[in-house]
Amino acid sequence: xxxxxxxxxxxxxxxxxxxxxxxxxxxxxxxxxxxxxxxxxxxxxxxxxxxxxxxxxxxxxxxxxxxxxxxxxxxxxxxxxxxxxxxxxxxxxxxxxxxxxxxxxxxxxxxxxxxxxxxxxxxxxxxxxxxxxxxxxxxxxxxxxxxxxxxxxxxxxxxxxxxxxxxxxxxxxxxxxxxxxxxxxxxxxxxxxxxxxxxxxxxxxxxxxxxxxxxxxxxxxxxxxxxxxxxxxxxxxxxxxxxxxxxxxxxxxxxxxxxxxxxxxxxxxxxxxxxxxxxxxxxxxxxxxxxxxxxxxxxxxxxxxxxxxxxxxxxxxxxxxxxxxxxxxxxxxxxxxxxxxxxxxxxxxxxxxxxxxxxxxxxxxxxxxxxxxxxxxxxxxxxxxx
Amino acid sequence: xxxxxxxxxxxxxxxxxxxxxxxxxxxxxxxxxxxxxxxxxxxxxxxxxxxxxxxxxxxxxxxxxxxxxxxxxxxxxxxxxxxxxxxxxxxxxxxxxxxxxxxxxxxxxxxxxxxxxxxxxxxxxxxxxxxxxxxxxxxxxxxxxxxxxxxxxxxxxxxxxxxxxxxxxxxxxxxxxxxxxxxxxxxxxxxxxxxxxxxxxxxxxxxxxxxxxxxxxxxxxxxxxxxxxxxxxxxxxxxxxxxxxxxxxxxxxxx
Ligand SMILES: Nc1ncnc2c1ncn2[C@@H]1O[C@H](COP(=O)(O)OP(=O)(O)O)[C@@H](O)[C@H]1O
Ligand SMILES: [Mg+2]
Numbered sequence: 347x348x349x350x351x352x353x354x355x356x357x358x359x360x361x362x363x364x365x366x367x368x369x370x371x372x373x374x375x376x377x378x379x380x381x382x383x384x385x386x387x388x389x390x391x392x393x394x395x396x397x398x399x400x401x402x403x404x405x406x407x408x409x410x411x412x413x414x415x416x417x418x419x420x421x422x423x424x425x426x427x428x429x430x431x432x433x434x435x436x437x438x439x440x441x442x443x444x445x446x447x448x449x450x451x452x453x454x455x456x457x458x459x460x461x462x463x464x465x466x467x468x469x470x471x472x473x474x475x476x477x478x479x480x481x482x483x484x485x486x487x488x489x490x491x492x493x494x495x496x497x498x499x500x501x502x503x504x505x506x507x508x509x510x511x512x513x514x515x516x517x518x519x520x521x522x523x524x525x526x527x528x529x530x531x532x533x534x535x536x537x538x539x540x541x542x543x544x545x546x547x548x549x550x551x552x553x554x555x556x557x558x559x560x561x562x563x564x565x566x567x568x569x570x571x572x573x574x575x576x577x578x579x580x581x582x583x584x585x586x587x588x589x590x591x592x593x594x595x596x597x598x599x600x601x602x603x604x605x606x607x608x609x610x611x612x613x614x615x616x617x618x619x620x621x622x623x624x625x626x627x628x629x630x631x632x633x634x635x636x637x638x639x640x641x642x643x644x645x646x647x648x649x650x651x652x653x654x655x656x657x658x659x660x661x662x663x664x665x666x667x668x669x670x671x672x673x674x675x676x677x678x679x680x681x682x683x684x685x686x687x688x689x690x691x692x693x694x695x696x697x698x699x700x701x702x703x704x705x706x707x708x709x710x711x712x713x714x715x716x717x718x719x720x721x722x723x724x725x726x727x728x729x730x731x732x
Numbered sequence: 733x734x735x736x737x738x739x740x741x742x743x744x745x746x747x748x749x750x751x752x753x754x755x756x757x758x759x760x761x762x763x764x765x766x767x768x769x770x771x772x773x774x775x776x777x778x779x780x781x782x783x784x785x786x787x788x789x790x791x792x793x794x795x796x797x798x799x800x801x802x803x804x805x806x807x808x809x810x811x812x813x814x815x816x817x818x819x820x821x822x823x824x825x826x827x828x829x830x831x832x833x834x835x836x837x838x839x840x841x842x843x844x845x846x847x848x849x850x851x852x853x854x855x856x857x858x859x860x861x862x863x864x865x866x867x868x869x870x871x872x873x874x875x876x877x878x879x880x881x882x883x884x885x886x887x888x889x890x891x892x893x894x895x896x897x898x899x900x901x902x903x904x905x906x907x908x909x910x911x912x913x914x915x916x917x918x919x920x921x922x923x924x925x926x927x928x929x930x931x932x933x934x935x936x937x938x939x940x941x942x943x944x945x946x947x948x949x950x951x952x953x954x955x956x957x958x959x960x961x962x963x964x965x966x967x968x969x970x971x972x973x974x975x976x977x978x979x980x981x982x983x984x985x986x987x
Contacts, residue, residue: 354843358832365831365872564827571791571821572844573813 347581351574355582356589359556363590369552370590374597376548399491400429402439402451411459414506418454421502428498443483444695445703446687449491452499453481461517462507469508475517482522486610486695496522538602538609539689540663542619543682545594546627547658553587553634554647557730562644566731576727584631584719591627595620610696618699619692622708626685629715635722639730658682681718684710734805742769743802744896744927745790750799752785752951759785761951763799767929772922774942775931776971778983782951783931784824787898790929791821804896817845820894824901824931826885830874834865834884837873838891845892852891859887862917879910886914890921897921897928903937915941933983935971947975954978 363370403422407415423430431448433439439451455461461478468474482499484492500520507516560566569579611619633654641647661673662682677683688707691697697704745767752760759782767773775783788794790803792812801808804818828837835856842852860866863883868876873884886902899918903911918941922928932938938945939959947955947962955962955978959971966974975983 348846350846351844354840358829358836358840361836362829362831564823564825565829567793568821568823568827569844570793571816571819572841573817573846574844575813 348574348578351578352582352585355574355579356585359583359586360589362556363586369555370593372548372552374545374594378598378601398427398429399449399495400431400447401495402431402433402442402448403454404433404436404439404451405454406436406456407454407458409457409459411463414459414462415454418458418503418506421506422452422499425498425502428495440483441701443485444691444697445701446485446488446691446695446697447703449485449488450495451483453483455479455481458518465507465517472515472517477517477519479519479521482520484522496520539619539693540686541598541602542595542623542689543626543685544659544663545598546591546623546630546685547655547663547682549587549591549594549627549630550633550637550654551648551651552590553583553631554637554641554651555644556583557635557638557726558641558644558647561638561730570731576731577723580635580723580726584628587631587634588624588627591624591630595623609693611693612696614699615692615696618704618708619689622685622688622711625708625712625715626681629681629711629718632715632718632720632722635726635730636718639722639725639728662686681711681714684714743767744769744771744804745773745929746800746802747786747790748800748802750786750789750801751797752782752789752794753797758951760789760796763948763951763953765946765953765956767927769927770922770925771943772918772928772930772941774938774945775929775948776933776935776938776945776975776983777931777948778933778981781933781948783933783948784900785951786948787821787900787929787931791819791898792816818894819896819898820889820892822886822889822897822899822902824904826881828873828881828885828888831872833870833872834876834880834887835860835869837884838888841888842891847892855891855893859891862913862920863887864913879906882906883910883914886917893924893926895926897926899928899930901931901933903932903934911937935975935983939971945971947971947978949975949979 457478460476464476637651661677662680684707747765750763806814838856968974
């Protein structure tokens with residue numbers, strides 16, 4: 347490895363990116379436009395197919411009438427829309443909420459039993475009621491959960507306490523502490539994690555183009571007559587394309603914020619989201635190298651690059667918006683899925699950088715990216731260089 | 733390791749029984765050649781004779797089917813990196829970055845040889861001036877005329893002042909004026925002690941420039957010697973006549 351040579355490659359490629367606006371245009375404008383089109387077509391629909399929600403339940407009621415809490419949970423369970431998972435502590439439940447493995451967490455308060463009993467004893471006399479609040483924490487990353495779950499729970503609660511008789515008032519209230527945030531979410535908030543992955547996916551085409559064009563012009567062959575090693579060439583191109591990825595993500599980020607994107611993620615979350623996308627950019631470069639090894643001409647490279655781009659785009663980038671269950675399963679086989687999953691946890695749910703989902707996704711993205719880049723580099727050295 | 737023939741005999745290029753086949757075509761057919769240090773050697777032959785293939789084998793980007801090749805005292809296939817730092821290659825088909833300026837193209841290749849900044853600046857300026865491109869050095873090569881592209885293509889090969897230069901048809905498709913400028917330039921390179929392998933299908937170019945020539949046809953070496961020796965041996969006016977006597981064809985017919 348020779349740093350001067352790699353720097354020369356990097357500088358040259360950055361000049362190309364700046365001086366040949368076609369690639370800049372494709373890489374930045376295309377995702378931006380597509381994003382807007384997607385945003386408009388999916389806006390307001392939500393599109394989530396799943397009709398079953400996992401919700402976590404924490405029972406703090408250890409009072410005189412524990413049977414109320416048990417009956418309530420059973421009633422929730424029998425809705426067939428909600429699948430109940432019981433937790434010992436609120437912390438454990440909220441942790442799973444942040445990771446996305448439950449869509450909501452319901453906290454049954456200490457005086458729940460007393461509260462219900464007080465209503466049964468004096469349904470007509472609110473003055474004698476013991477008031478209590480059932481807290482519901484919702485996954486703001488799931489558009490449907492925030493809309494569908496609260497009415498279901500409200501209905502189960504009302505039936506439990508008041509039976510079939512219509513009531514307007516109850517001593518038990520449904521409090522939704524985190525819905526405040528959920529209400530402010532726009533369609534872009536749901537799309538943005540996918541958009542970041544989306545933008546970088548197109549690097550594959552640019553990388554494949556650059557290599558096949560340079561090969562066709564005899565430049566790779568010419569470089570082969572110099573002391574530069576193939577790996578220096580590949581690394582030089584990789585570095586400059588990473589530079590392009592930085593620009594891309596920054597532009598898409600800026601655009602997202604311009605159209606009103608907001609995230610509960612703090613600086614560490616944002617930074618880590620950026621790191622994950624950058625690691626994923628390596629994967630796109632790897633796919634670009636594989637494409638350039640297979641494709642004989644720049645034209646063929648464009649076509650072949652779509653073999654890598656399209657599945658990653660459709661199966662892996664708009665995960666939180668929801669796809670059919672088949673697509674969701676297939677999504678697990680494309681790297682971009684894990685990027686979007688991690689970004690959704692970080693940016694939409696405000697999960698901490700150290701949360702299990704984020705760490706796991708990061709490990710998968712890193713391993714896959716390094717693997718793909720290595721396969722790409724070896725394939726290119728063997729089949730694509732001249 | 734540089735071998736002993738290099739030091740003692742000063743043989744810079746040694747080609748021993750080299751054969752290169754592409755599927756059904758034998759591009760080089762049992763070629764044996766030696767070029768001493770400081771010689772300007774011409775590889776002469778019609779299009780498709782195997783000149784470019786020979787250059788590609790010599791500079792290590794094409795593996796031979798059989799035979800042995802030594803360049804600058806190193807075996808090209810066991811120590812390619814050593815060879816690559818000694819040589820400069822001007823490809824027959826112009827290979828330049830259109831989005832870089834003329835100067836940037838030269839400097840980019842200079843960086844690949846780790847030239848110190850000062851040397852690089854000096855060599856680039858010198859080459860640009862000799863190729864009469866100084867006025868155009870900061871224009872992008874995409875804006876260059878065909879002749880200018882060919883001249884920058886040549887300059888890029890020599891930015892690191894290589895000991896050994898492979899120039900594959902450096903003057904093809906050039907106007908007479910550019911061609912004479914390039915000839916002067918090649919003579920000057922030779923006067924600096926470089927060993928130069930020049931391929932051409934212009935007989936007058938070989939006659940004008942080369943110390944010795946090897947005429948190849950269908951991958952085989954059919955004549956070898958200085959232009960004067962060959963003219964005398966075949967009692968010919970010029971190298972074109974030599975070729976006609978040997979093959980019954982004119983060299984340009986194949987163009
Ligand atoms: N990569 C290749 N694959 C198949 N045939 C080739 C290849 N390169 C050269 N040839 C063939 O080898 C012969 C010699 O070509 P070349 O060395 O380019 O000739 P020259 O440079 O003397 O014009 C030609 O018949 C050419 O078609
Ligand atoms: Mg040729």
